[in-house]
Amino acid sequence: MAAVILVGTQWGDEGKGKVTDFLSERADAVVRYQGGSNAGHTVEVEEQQFKLHLVPSGILYPHTLCLIASGVVVDLEQLNLEIKSLEERGIDIGNLRLSSRATLVMPYHKKIDEIQERTGKIGTTGRGIGPAYADKINRVGFRVADLLYDPEFKERFKAEVERKNLYFEKLHDEPGYDYRELYDQLWAQIEPLRPYIGDTSHLVYELLKAGKKVLFEGAQGTLLDIDHGTYPYVTSSHPIAGGACVGAGIGPTRIDRVIGVAKAYTTRVGEGPFPAELEGPLGNVLREKGAEFGTTTGRPRRCGWLDGVILRYAARINGLTDLAITKLDVLDSFETLKICLHYRNNGRVVTEFPENLTLQKECTPEYIELPGWQQDTTGITRYEDLPVNARAYIEKIEEITGVRQVLISLGPRRDQTITGGSFF
Numbered sequence: 001m002a003a004v005i006l007v008g009t010q011w012g013d014e015g016k017g018k019v020t021d022f023l024s025e026r027a028d029a030v031v032r033y034q035g036g037s038n039a040g041h042t043v044e045v046e047e048q049q050f051k052l053h054l055v056p057s058g059i060l061y062p063h064t065l066c067l068i069a070s071g072v073v074v075d076l077e078q079l080n081l082e083i084k085s086l087e088e089r090g091i092d093i094g095n096l097r098l099s100s101r102a103t104l105v106m107p108y109h110k111k112i113d114e115i116q117e118r119t120g121k122i123g124t125t126g127r128g129i130g131p132a133y134a135d136k137i138n139r140v141g142f143r144v145a146d147l148l149y150d151p152e153f154k155e156r157f158k159a160e161v162e163r164k165n166l167y168f169e170k171l172h173d174e175p176g177y178d179y180r181e182l183y184d185q186l187w188a189q190i191e192p193l194r195p196y197i198g199d200t201s202h203l204v205y206e207l208l209k210a211g212k213k214v215l216f217e218g219a220q221g222t223l224l225d226i227d228h229g230t231y232p233y234v235t236s237s238h239p240i241a242g243g244a245c246v247g248a249g250i251g252p253t254r255i256d257r258v259i260g261v262a263k264a265y266t267t268r269v270g271e272g273p274f275p276a277e278l279e280g281p282l283g284n285v286l287r288e289k290g291a292e293f294g295t296t297t298g299r300p301r302r303c304g305w306l307d308g309v310i311l312r313y314a315a316r317i318n319g320l321t322d323l324a325i326t327k328l329d330v331l332d333s334f335e336t337l338k339i340c341l342h343y344r345n346n347g348r349v350v351t352e353f354p355e356n357l358t359l360q361k362e363c364t365p366e367y368i369e370l371p372g373w374q375q376d377t378t379g380i381t382r383y384e385d386l387p388v389n390a391r392a393y394i395e396k397i398e399e400i401t402g403v404r405q406v407l408i409s410l411g412p413r414r415d416q417t418i419t420g421g422s423f424f
């Protein structure tokens with residue numbers, strides 16, 4: 001099998017960075033297909049911690065090609081900073097490729113994001129993601145190739161900056177931008193990236209044709225999908241498996257396997273419904289034990305028990321073939337654990353994730369209780385050696401989703417992982 005998609009099954013922060021890193025060792029190429037620098041993937045290698053936002057986690061392996069595909073919105077300043085910090089730590093970025101079709105995140109997108117957050121709170125990461133995708137869909141965005149090759153770029157850019165300035169100055173009493181300054185900045189930022197820019201869709205096609213192993217790395221999670229998530233409290237892209245085909249520019253028939261990453265409990269950052277949220281002391285315990293603070297913004301994450309309704313939904317929407325369960329060790333000390341099997345709304349049992357915000361807010365979770373294992377699992381490397389109650393917890397997740405686990409993560413390090421079978 002050659003093409004594997006890895007997606008988040010919850011609201012992001014499922015520990016995809018570590019799983020991607022683990023699979024990258026076995027992959028010939030890793031492809032980021034959506035999102036932008038709103039993503040924060042933490043990877044720990046030999047006592048070193050890497051926090052990646054735009055560059056695929058595979059960059060830590062010298063043999064793995066790392067592609068930022070056309071579905072990603074790219075903040076050139078952030079990308080250069082990330083590359084610089086990787087190089088300072090001795091990581092070679094020669095294997096990086098950036099799609100010439102990728103849309104650019106401009107400084108004015110970040111400012112619009114900030115203004116919008118002041119007036120209607122989604123709890124975004126403030127990285128300009130929504131406004132950049134809005135411009136892309138509205139066909140007033142700028143792609144990498146436009147900047148490099150379009151002779152009319154400067155004129156178009158000037159007109160667009162002037163339009164944006166009207167919005168800032170007339171509607172929000174904020175200073176606008178000098179398009180010449182922005183233009184010069186863009187050129188200074190794109191120059192060092194030139195050697196890495198190309199047609200990543202074609203590259204993926206060639207890799208798959210040659211039987212190479214390609215991993216498509218999703219950012220955020222299923223419930224943050226613009227169409228299938230908890231709209232409007234979502235991100236502006238398609239983190240779901242279908243998004244990999246669109247964002248990377250490959251046909252769905254090329255995909256062999258879809259692995260869903262599920263944290264052993266649930267977290268969410270930003271606003272929006274979260275039926276299984278624990279707001280009292282138990283939520284704090286999960287936050288502290290799981291170090292649940294955002295990689296990109298440092299915000300404390302909202303925490304709750306595992307939500308089976310969401311996982312079943314994610315299994316369906318993504319067509320999951322496998323599960324990777326992360327942070328199981330965070331539950332080590334609990335005497336009992338709960339899993340939400342369904343919700344209740346006005347006396348009615350709800351087994352499918354509700355399709356709109358009002359219904360999502362009205363639902364209260366109903367749980368089953370399982371005994372904890374109260375044993376340190378962080379050094380365990382074989383499934384059979386897990387405490388019997390930990391295995392029962394995993395098997396319950398498999399039963400709820402109808403999907404088998406292929407990887408269990410018991411700590412941030414690469415060696416704190418249980419795997420069964422091959423991935424490609």
Ligand code: IMP
Binds near residue numbers: 130
């Ligand atoms: P945006 O993607 O910055 O527009 O933020 C929209 C929503 O997605 C907010 O609730 C963010 O907290 C959430 N979000 C965006 N990126 C991530 C991520 O990588 N992990 C978790 N939540 C995210």
